[in-house]
Amino acid sequence: MKLPVARKEIKNFQPYIPGKSIEEIKNKFSLKEIYKLASNENPLGCSKKVKKILNNLYKTFHRYPEGSSLILREKIAKKFRISKEEVIVGAGTDELIELVAKTYLKKEDNIVVSEHAFIRYKMAAQLMGCKIISVAMKNFLHDLISMGKKVNKRTKIVFIANPNNPTGTYNKEEELIWLLNYLRTKKFYPIVVVDEAYYEYAKSYKNYPDTLKLRKLYPNLLILRTFSKIYGLAGLRVGFGISRKEIISELDRVRAPFNVSVVSQHIANIVLDDKEHIEKSLNLVVKEKEFLYKNLDKLKINYIPSATNFILIDVSPYKGSYIFKQLLSRGIIVRAMDEYNFPKHIRVTIGTHKENLLFIKYFKEIIKKKGN
Numbered sequence: 001m002k003l004p005v006a007r008k009e010i011k012n013f014q015p016y017i018p019g020k021s022i023e024e025i026k027n028k029f030s031l032k033e034i035y036k037l038a039s040n041e042n043p044l045g046c047s048k049k050v051k052k053i054l055n056n057l058y059k060t061f062h063r064y065p066e067g068s069s070l071i072l073r074e075k076i077a078k079k080f081r082i083s084k085e086e087v088i089v090g091a092g093t094d095e096l097i098e099l100v101a102k103t104y105l106k107k108e109d110n111i112v113v114s115e116h117a118f119i120r121y122k123m124a125a126q127l128m129g130c131k132i133i134s135v136a137m138k139n140f141l142h143d144l145i146s147m148g149k150k151v152n153k154r155t156k157i158v159f160i161a162n163p164n165n166p167t168g169t170y171n172k173e174e175e176l177i178w179l180l181n182y183l184r185t186k187k188f189y190p191i192v193v194v195d196e197a198y199y200e201y202a203k204s205y206k207n208y209p210d211t212l213k214l215r216k217l218y219p220n221l222l223i224l225r226t227f228s229k230i231y232g233l234a235g236l237r238v239g240f241g242i243s244r245k246e247i248i249s250e251l252d253r254v255r256a257p258f259n260v261s262v263v264s265q266h267i268a269n270i271v272l273d274d275k276e277h278i279e280k281s282l283n284l285v286v287k288e289k290e291f292l293y294k295n296l297d298k299l300k301i302n303y304i305p306s307a308t309n310f311i312l313i314d315v316s317p318y319k320g321s322y323i324f325k326q327l328l329s330r331g332i333i334v335r336a337m338d339e340y341n342f343p344k345h346i347r348v349t350i351g352t353h354k355e356n357l358l359f360i361k362y363f364k365e366i367i368k369k370k371g372n
Protein backbone atom coordinates (compact mmCIF):
# COMPACT_ATOMS: atom_id res chain seq x y z
CA MET A 1 0.00 0.00 0.00
CA LYS A 2 1.31 3.41 -0.91
CA LEU A 3 1.21 5.82 2.00
CA PRO A 4 0.91 9.59 1.67
CA VAL A 5 4.23 11.42 1.69
CA ALA A 6 4.88 13.85 4.56
CA ARG A 7 5.70 17.49 3.72
CA LYS A 8 9.33 18.05 2.80
CA GLU A 9 9.83 20.26 5.88
CA ILE A 10 9.02 17.23 8.04
CA LYS A 11 11.74 15.12 6.40
CA ASN A 12 14.46 17.54 7.51
CA PHE A 13 12.88 18.24 10.88
CA GLN A 14 14.89 17.28 13.97
CA PRO A 15 12.41 16.56 16.75
CA TYR A 16 13.01 18.08 20.17
CA ILE A 17 14.83 15.66 22.45
CA PRO A 18 13.50 15.99 26.00
CA GLY A 19 15.68 15.39 29.07
CA LYS A 20 16.00 11.71 30.06
CA SER A 21 13.21 10.46 32.28
CA ILE A 22 13.80 9.20 35.81
CA GLU A 23 12.30 5.75 35.07
CA GLU A 24 14.46 5.25 31.97
CA ILE A 25 17.70 5.91 33.88
CA LYS A 26 16.61 3.87 36.89
CA ASN A 27 16.17 0.80 34.69
CA LYS A 28 19.22 1.38 32.53
CA PHE A 29 21.69 1.70 35.41
CA SER A 30 19.77 -0.34 38.03
CA LEU A 31 19.91 2.62 40.39
CA LYS A 32 17.49 3.23 43.25
CA GLU A 33 17.75 7.02 43.45
CA ILE A 34 17.77 9.33 40.45
CA TYR A 35 18.10 13.12 40.62
CA LYS A 36 16.75 15.00 37.63
CA LEU A 37 18.45 18.35 37.09
CA ALA A 38 17.75 18.42 33.38
CA SER A 39 14.56 20.26 32.54
CA ASN A 40 14.44 23.37 34.73
CA GLU A 41 11.53 22.06 36.78
CA ASN A 42 10.77 23.08 40.36
CA PRO A 43 12.44 20.53 42.68
CA LEU A 44 9.94 21.32 45.45
CA GLY A 45 7.07 20.09 43.28
CA CYS A 46 3.80 21.99 43.21
CA SER A 47 1.81 23.78 45.86
CA LYS A 48 0.22 21.77 48.70
CA LYS A 49 -3.06 23.42 47.73
CA VAL A 50 -3.16 21.17 44.67
CA LYS A 51 -3.37 17.98 46.74
CA LYS A 52 -6.48 19.18 48.51
CA ILE A 53 -8.59 19.51 45.40
CA LEU A 54 -7.51 16.42 43.48
CA ASN A 55 -9.92 14.12 45.29
CA ASN A 56 -12.98 15.89 43.98
CA LEU A 57 -11.75 16.78 40.57
CA TYR A 58 -12.24 13.28 39.09
CA LYS A 59 -15.99 13.88 39.07
CA THR A 60 -15.55 16.20 36.08
CA PHE A 61 -13.32 13.96 33.95
CA HIS A 62 -16.08 12.67 31.64
CA ARG A 63 -16.85 16.23 30.48
CA TYR A 64 -14.88 18.20 27.91
CA PRO A 65 -13.09 21.16 29.44
CA GLU A 66 -14.32 24.69 28.90
CA GLY A 67 -12.72 25.28 25.49
CA SER A 68 -11.14 28.67 26.01
CA SER A 69 -9.98 28.19 29.64
CA LEU A 70 -12.40 31.00 30.51
CA ILE A 71 -12.15 30.96 34.32
CA LEU A 72 -8.36 30.77 34.22
CA ARG A 73 -8.21 33.56 31.63
CA GLU A 74 -10.42 35.72 33.83
CA LYS A 75 -8.17 35.07 36.81
CA ILE A 76 -5.01 35.90 34.83
CA ALA A 77 -6.68 39.03 33.43
CA LYS A 78 -7.65 40.18 36.92
CA LYS A 79 -4.16 39.55 38.29
CA PHE A 80 -2.50 41.58 35.55
CA ARG A 81 -5.27 44.19 35.26
CA ILE A 82 -6.03 43.45 31.62
CA SER A 83 -9.08 42.07 29.83
CA LYS A 84 -9.69 38.36 29.29
CA GLU A 85 -9.71 39.03 25.53
CA GLU A 86 -6.02 39.85 25.87
CA VAL A 87 -5.16 36.41 27.28
CA ILE A 88 -4.77 33.01 25.63
CA VAL A 89 -4.06 29.77 27.50
CA GLY A 90 -2.09 26.95 25.90
CA ALA A 91 -0.82 23.46 26.64
CA GLY A 92 2.45 24.96 27.88
CA THR A 93 4.11 27.94 26.21
CA ASP A 94 5.39 25.35 23.76
CA GLU A 95 1.94 25.14 22.22
CA LEU A 96 1.71 28.92 22.05
CA ILE A 97 5.08 29.20 20.27
CA GLU A 98 3.84 26.80 17.63
CA LEU A 99 0.49 28.56 17.47
CA VAL A 100 2.07 31.94 16.63
CA ALA A 101 4.12 30.26 13.91
CA LYS A 102 1.07 28.49 12.45
CA THR A 103 -0.96 31.69 12.53
CA TYR A 104 1.52 34.07 10.91
CA LEU A 105 4.23 32.29 8.93
CA LYS A 106 4.08 31.65 5.22
CA LYS A 107 6.93 30.07 3.23
CA GLU A 108 8.14 33.45 1.93
CA ASP A 109 8.33 34.88 5.48
CA ASN A 110 11.11 34.77 8.01
CA ILE A 111 11.65 34.89 11.74
CA VAL A 112 14.52 36.67 13.48
CA VAL A 113 15.99 34.85 16.43
CA SER A 114 19.30 34.76 18.24
CA GLU A 115 21.78 31.98 17.59
CA HIS A 116 21.58 30.21 20.94
CA ALA A 117 17.97 31.03 21.77
CA PHE A 118 15.54 28.44 23.08
CA ILE A 119 15.38 25.90 20.27
CA ARG A 120 11.60 25.66 19.88
CA TYR A 121 11.40 28.96 17.97
CA LYS A 122 13.59 27.68 15.14
CA MET A 123 11.68 24.41 15.14
CA ALA A 124 8.35 26.23 14.80
CA ALA A 125 9.64 28.22 11.80
CA GLN A 126 11.13 25.09 10.23
CA LEU A 127 7.80 23.37 10.54
CA MET A 128 6.18 26.18 8.55
CA GLY A 129 8.93 25.95 5.93
CA CYS A 130 10.00 29.58 6.33
CA LYS A 131 13.39 31.20 6.62
CA ILE A 132 15.21 31.57 9.93
CA ILE A 133 17.44 34.61 10.35
CA SER A 134 19.78 33.61 13.14
CA VAL A 135 21.82 36.39 14.75
CA ALA A 136 25.04 35.84 16.72
CA MET A 137 24.91 36.48 20.47
CA LYS A 138 27.14 38.98 22.25
CA ASN A 139 28.58 37.73 25.53
CA PHE A 140 25.98 34.96 25.66
CA LEU A 141 23.23 37.57 25.37
CA HIS A 142 20.72 38.24 22.57
CA ASP A 143 22.13 41.12 20.53
CA LEU A 144 18.87 43.03 20.12
CA ILE A 145 20.51 45.79 18.04
CA SER A 146 21.80 43.34 15.44
CA MET A 147 18.55 41.41 15.59
CA GLY A 148 16.58 44.61 14.90
CA LYS A 149 18.78 45.42 11.92
CA LYS A 150 18.13 41.99 10.41
CA VAL A 151 14.37 42.50 10.39
CA ASN A 152 12.96 43.07 6.91
CA LYS A 153 9.52 43.37 5.38
CA ARG A 154 9.12 39.59 5.30
CA THR A 155 9.87 39.23 9.04
CA LYS A 156 6.68 38.15 10.78
CA ILE A 157 8.02 37.17 14.19
CA VAL A 158 10.99 38.15 16.35
CA PHE A 159 11.45 35.64 19.17
CA ILE A 160 13.20 36.71 22.37
CA ALA A 161 13.53 34.35 25.31
CA ASN A 162 14.04 36.59 28.30
CA PRO A 163 15.77 35.18 30.27
CA ASN A 164 17.09 32.82 27.67
CA ASN A 165 17.32 29.07 27.91
CA PRO A 166 20.06 27.72 27.92
CA THR A 167 22.26 30.76 28.67
CA GLY A 168 20.21 32.01 31.64
CA THR A 169 20.99 35.61 30.63
CA TYR A 170 18.45 38.42 30.27
CA ASN A 171 18.14 41.56 28.17
CA LYS A 172 17.44 44.80 30.01
CA GLU A 173 14.41 47.01 29.49
CA GLU A 174 16.34 49.68 27.58
CA GLU A 175 17.59 47.10 25.07
CA LEU A 176 14.07 45.86 24.42
CA ILE A 177 12.76 49.42 24.07
CA TRP A 178 15.55 50.18 21.61
CA LEU A 179 14.46 47.24 19.45
CA LEU A 180 10.76 48.13 19.61
CA ASN A 181 11.45 51.78 18.75
CA TYR A 182 13.81 50.85 15.95
CA LEU A 183 11.19 48.57 14.36
CA ARG A 184 8.65 51.35 14.66
CA THR A 185 10.87 53.94 12.96
CA LYS A 186 11.55 51.44 10.15
CA LYS A 187 7.81 50.79 9.93
CA PHE A 188 8.29 47.06 10.49
CA TYR A 189 5.69 45.48 12.73
CA PRO A 190 6.53 41.81 13.26
CA ILE A 191 5.07 40.17 16.33
CA VAL A 192 7.73 40.50 19.01
CA VAL A 193 7.36 37.43 21.19
CA VAL A 194 8.96 37.91 24.59
CA ASP A 195 9.05 34.48 26.18
CA GLU A 196 9.18 34.95 29.96
CA ALA A 197 9.07 31.31 31.03
CA TYR A 198 11.48 32.20 33.88
CA TYR A 199 9.85 35.54 34.72
CA GLU A 200 9.35 34.83 38.43
CA TYR A 201 13.05 34.07 38.90
CA ALA A 202 14.23 37.06 36.88
CA LYS A 203 11.81 39.85 37.70
CA SER A 204 13.81 41.36 40.55
CA TYR A 205 17.05 41.53 38.56
CA LYS A 206 18.22 45.03 37.69
CA ASN A 207 16.33 46.60 34.75
CA TYR A 208 14.49 43.43 33.90
CA PRO A 209 11.83 44.64 31.45
CA ASP A 210 8.31 45.39 32.60
CA THR A 211 6.68 43.99 29.47
CA LEU A 212 3.16 44.38 30.84
CA LYS A 213 3.78 48.13 30.92
CA LEU A 214 5.54 48.13 27.52
CA ARG A 215 2.68 46.36 25.77
CA LYS A 216 0.56 49.48 26.16
CA LEU A 217 3.06 51.39 24.01
CA TYR A 218 4.04 48.60 21.64
CA PRO A 219 0.97 46.66 20.55
CA ASN A 220 2.99 44.13 18.54
CA LEU A 221 4.32 42.56 21.78
CA LEU A 222 3.23 39.06 22.74
CA ILE A 223 4.29 38.00 26.25
CA LEU A 224 4.51 34.31 27.13
CA ARG A 225 4.51 32.92 30.67
CA THR A 226 4.24 29.40 32.03
CA PHE A 227 3.07 27.30 34.96
CA SER A 228 5.84 24.77 34.21
CA LYS A 229 8.69 26.41 36.08
CA ILE A 230 8.25 28.15 39.44
CA TYR A 231 4.64 26.96 39.77
CA GLY A 232 5.88 23.36 39.59
CA LEU A 233 3.28 22.16 37.08
CA ALA A 234 5.41 21.10 34.10
CA GLY A 235 3.53 17.80 33.82
CA LEU A 236 0.15 19.53 33.50
CA ARG A 237 1.16 21.57 30.43
CA VAL A 238 -0.24 25.05 31.01
CA GLY A 239 1.12 28.37 29.84
CA PHE A 240 -0.42 31.65 28.74
CA GLY A 241 0.09 34.52 26.34
CA ILE A 242 -0.79 38.20 26.76
CA SER A 243 -1.15 40.57 23.83
CA ARG A 244 -3.60 42.96 22.19
CA LYS A 245 -6.98 41.37 21.59
CA GLU A 246 -6.66 41.35 17.76
CA ILE A 247 -3.57 39.13 18.01
CA ILE A 248 -5.09 36.91 20.68
CA SER A 249 -8.27 36.40 18.65
CA GLU A 250 -6.24 35.31 15.61
CA LEU A 251 -4.26 32.82 17.69
CA ASP A 252 -7.52 31.64 19.18
CA ARG A 253 -8.90 30.67 15.77
CA VAL A 254 -5.97 28.30 15.20
CA ARG A 255 -5.96 26.85 18.73
CA ALA A 256 -7.38 23.32 19.09
CA PRO A 257 -10.83 23.56 20.68
CA PHE A 258 -10.03 21.77 23.96
CA ASN A 259 -6.30 22.38 24.19
CA VAL A 260 -6.02 22.54 27.99
CA SER A 261 -7.46 19.75 30.17
CA VAL A 262 -10.00 20.18 32.98
CA VAL A 263 -7.32 19.28 35.54
CA SER A 264 -4.75 21.69 34.17
CA GLN A 265 -7.16 24.62 33.98
CA HIS A 266 -8.47 24.00 37.47
CA ILE A 267 -5.10 23.57 39.16
CA ALA A 268 -3.45 26.49 37.35
CA ASN A 269 -6.34 28.62 38.56
CA ILE A 270 -5.67 27.62 42.16
CA VAL A 271 -1.91 28.11 42.16
CA LEU A 272 -1.81 31.42 40.30
CA ASP A 273 -2.05 33.33 43.56
CA ASP A 274 -0.12 30.95 45.79
CA LYS A 275 2.46 33.51 46.91
CA GLU A 276 3.78 31.25 49.66
CA HIS A 277 4.86 28.45 47.32
CA ILE A 278 6.34 30.89 44.80
CA GLU A 279 8.35 32.62 47.52
CA LYS A 280 9.60 29.33 48.96
CA SER A 281 10.62 28.11 45.50
CA LEU A 282 12.34 31.38 44.66
CA ASN A 283 14.24 31.46 47.96
CA LEU A 284 15.51 27.95 47.36
CA VAL A 285 16.85 28.91 43.93
CA VAL A 286 18.50 32.10 45.20
CA LYS A 287 20.25 30.27 48.05
CA GLU A 288 21.22 27.19 46.08
CA LYS A 289 22.48 29.20 43.11
CA GLU A 290 24.99 30.84 45.44
CA PHE A 291 25.97 27.43 46.80
CA LEU A 292 26.61 26.12 43.27
CA TYR A 293 28.48 29.27 42.18
CA LYS A 294 30.72 29.05 45.25
CA ASN A 295 31.56 25.41 44.60
CA LEU A 296 32.14 25.94 40.88
CA ASP A 297 34.43 28.88 41.71
CA LYS A 298 36.40 26.64 44.07
CA LEU A 299 36.82 24.14 41.24
CA LYS A 300 37.82 26.98 38.88
CA ILE A 301 34.98 26.02 36.57
CA ASN A 302 33.46 28.77 34.43
CA TYR A 303 29.72 29.31 34.26
CA ILE A 304 27.37 32.00 33.05
CA PRO A 305 25.66 33.88 35.88
CA SER A 306 21.99 33.06 35.55
CA ALA A 307 18.72 34.92 36.16
CA THR A 308 16.87 31.59 36.14
CA ASN A 309 16.67 28.25 37.95
CA PHE A 310 19.46 26.66 35.89
CA ILE A 311 23.12 27.30 35.14
CA LEU A 312 25.05 26.87 31.89
CA ILE A 313 28.41 25.45 32.95
CA ASP A 314 31.54 25.45 30.81
CA VAL A 315 33.12 22.04 31.31
CA SER A 316 35.98 22.47 28.81
CA PRO A 317 38.36 20.82 28.12
CA TYR A 318 35.79 18.04 28.53
CA LYS A 319 32.90 17.52 26.19
CA GLY A 320 29.51 18.27 27.71
CA SER A 321 28.30 14.89 26.44
CA TYR A 322 31.10 13.14 28.38
CA ILE A 323 30.20 14.85 31.68
CA PHE A 324 26.52 14.20 30.97
CA LYS A 325 27.11 10.45 30.51
CA GLN A 326 29.33 10.21 33.57
CA LEU A 327 26.75 11.96 35.75
CA LEU A 328 23.98 9.82 34.27
CA SER A 329 25.68 6.61 35.30
CA ARG A 330 25.73 7.97 38.87
CA GLY A 331 22.04 8.78 38.78
CA ILE A 332 22.17 12.52 38.04
CA ILE A 333 20.40 13.73 34.90
CA VAL A 334 21.62 17.03 33.43
CA ARG A 335 21.62 18.20 29.79
CA ALA A 336 24.46 18.19 27.30
CA MET A 337 24.18 21.21 25.05
CA ASP A 338 25.19 19.97 21.59
CA GLU A 339 21.81 20.86 20.09
CA TYR A 340 22.51 24.46 21.14
CA ASN A 341 25.96 24.36 19.62
CA PHE A 342 27.63 24.47 23.03
CA PRO A 343 29.55 21.16 22.86
CA LYS A 344 31.64 22.00 25.94
CA HIS A 345 28.81 23.02 28.25
CA ILE A 346 26.20 21.32 30.36
CA ARG A 347 22.99 22.85 31.67
CA VAL A 348 22.14 22.04 35.25
CA THR A 349 18.81 22.78 36.89
CA ILE A 350 19.15 24.07 40.43
CA GLY A 351 17.75 21.33 42.63
CA THR A 352 17.25 20.85 46.34
CA HIS A 353 20.32 21.20 48.58
CA LYS A 354 20.71 17.41 48.68
CA GLU A 355 20.60 17.20 44.87
CA ASN A 356 23.05 20.06 44.43
CA LEU A 357 25.47 18.55 46.95
CA LEU A 358 25.41 15.26 45.06
CA PHE A 359 25.85 17.02 41.73
CA ILE A 360 28.96 18.83 43.01
CA LYS A 361 30.32 15.67 44.64
CA TYR A 362 30.04 13.58 41.46
CA PHE A 363 31.09 16.41 39.16
CA LYS A 364 34.26 16.88 41.22
CA GLU A 365 34.90 13.14 41.15
CA ILE A 366 34.51 13.01 37.34
CA ILE A 367 36.81 15.93 36.53
CA LYS A 368 39.46 14.83 39.06
CA LYS A 369 39.49 11.26 37.72
CA LYS A 370 39.95 12.43 34.17
CA GLY A 371 42.64 14.92 35.20
CA ASN A 372 44.80 12.26 36.88
Ligand SMILES: Cc1ncc(COP(=O)(O)O)c(C=O)c1O
Residues within 6 Å of the ligand: 039, 040, 091, 092, 093, 094, 095, 118, 161, 162, 163, 164, 165, 195, 197, 198, 225, 226, 227, 228, 234, 237, 238, 239
Ligand atom coordinates in the same frame (compact mmCIF):
# COMPACT_ATOMS: atom_id res chain seq x y z
C1 LIG B 1 12.51 29.77 27.37
C2 LIG B 1 11.48 28.68 27.41
N1 LIG B 1 10.29 28.88 26.84
C3 LIG B 1 9.34 27.96 26.85
C4 LIG B 1 9.54 26.73 27.44
C5 LIG B 1 8.46 25.72 27.37
O1 LIG B 1 7.79 25.65 28.55
P1 LIG B 1 6.35 25.01 28.70
O2 LIG B 1 6.50 23.91 29.65
O3 LIG B 1 5.49 26.13 29.19
O4 LIG B 1 5.89 24.55 27.35
C6 LIG B 1 10.75 26.45 28.07
C7 LIG B 1 10.99 25.15 28.70
O5 LIG B 1 12.03 24.76 29.11
C8 LIG B 1 11.75 27.45 28.04
O6 LIG B 1 12.95 27.23 28.60
